[in-house]
Amino acid sequence: MKICRFGNNQLGLVEGSLVRDVSAALDVLPAHRYPLPGHDPLIADLDKVRARIEAIKDKAPTLPLDQAHLLSPVANPGKIIAAPVNYVKHLQEVLDDRNLHHDNQINHIQRAGLFLKAPSSLVGEHAGVALRKLDRRNDHEVELAVVIGKQGNNIRREDALNYVAGYCIGLDITIRGPEERSLRKSPDSYTVLGPWLVTADELPDASNLELSLKVNDEQRQKSNTADLILGVPELIEFASSFYTLQPGDVIITGTPEGVGPLVPGDVMHASIERIGSLDVKVRAAA
Missing domain, CATH: 3.90.850.10 (Fumarylacetoacetase-like, C-terminal domain)
Structure with a gap:
């Protein structure tokens, strides 16, 4: 799987020249309150996120990859x-x-x-x-x-x-x-x-x-x-x-x-x- 972050902290699945907006898969992540964890929650729960992506990807909206404003694929590295x-x-x-x-x-x-x-x-x-x-x-x-x-x-x-x-x-x-x-x-x-x-x-x-x-x-x-x-x-x-x-x-x-x-x-x-x-x-x- 090729997973990107783009736009306004949206989650994307890269398939060829398209990005599927699978931001809804982020709903599987646990909610955190202060103090925040010392790791990246998306990467920590990547297996759950990937399973959710597989379930929703076919109905996810798409946009051309060359129009996606790509962010760092990891948002919160501790080191x-x-x-x-x-x-x-x-x-x-x-x-x-x-x-x-x-x-x-x-x-x-x-x-x-x-x-x-x-x-x-x-x-x-x-x-x-x-x-x-x-x-x-x-x-x-x-x-x-x-x-x-x-x-x-x-x-x-x-x-x-x-x-x-x-x-x-x-x-x-x-x-x-x-x-x-x-x-x-x-x-x-x-x-x-x-x-x-x-x-x-x-x-x-x-x-x-x-x-x-x-x-x-x-x-x-x-x-x-x-x-x-x-x-x-x-x-x-x-x-x-x-x-x-x-x-x-x-x-x-x-x-x-x-x-x-x-x-x-x-x-x-x-x-x-x-x-x-x-x-x-x-x-x-x-």
């Missing part, structure tokens, strides 16, 4: 967990270019560890990216994004895929400079997720997917998730050894070589095999 330098060629690329490392110590991922991005940085495809610090270089990074489906702690890699709700395309936008990654990667709109959630049953193996990114039709990044240093199971094992993973948590798995600068007016076209593609406009922050 956005990111994997630095998780492709061998990108590691070498960063080491070789001072404009990328700014004299920061760069290590392979097993030594560098993971880092967190602010959930407030999250937007969907149609919100676009609003660049800050225009006197500095802002770079694009295309990544496979993994959405966690159930709570887990100290998960073994052999069991890790049982904790995956689905996959999206992720864009990790980065201000270059000497500060910690979490600061430079967490401005508003610097995490793009979309265009929809492809549920894990449709994509049981994400270890061999072509991914690419173009800027204004210029090919910048092109690789395959087979080249990840730590694959999805290993990343889930690594992350859950430090954090309890919750439904709706997002792991962005790292970017391949070819990162490059963005300026206002650019348009990014990102795609990942068996997931889809998204087009994201770049502007200056107000």
